[in-house]
Amino acid sequence: MSKTAIEMKFPRDVYLTLSSIGMTKQMLVKKLKEDISMDLFKKRLLSFGKAAQLAGLSKWEFIDLLGRNEIPVVNYTEEEFREEMQNARRLSKEIRK
DSSP states (O other), X not given: OOOOOOOOOOOHHHHHHHHHTTOOHHXXXXXXXXXXXXXXXXXXXXXXXXXXHHHTOOHHHHHHHHHXXXXXXXXXXXXXXXXXXXXXXXXXXXXXO
């Protein structure tokens, strides 16, 4: 898989503060990737699969991350929810036949 590098620079005092509480560069990169992937997923800018990929997590791990951060995995619009309910009612009637 091809990757693109993005560089991010922190003010030295901010980095020193983070490192003084035990946050390594690797931990910071992981945290930033997880946070941006959750935010982009929540805003519907990335699909579930792409957001999990950006976070560097399996889909199951990403579901767990979303849950710990109280972000719903399924986030229907009102219209999508109505359509799903109509489909469920239709299927329920077909099954009872």
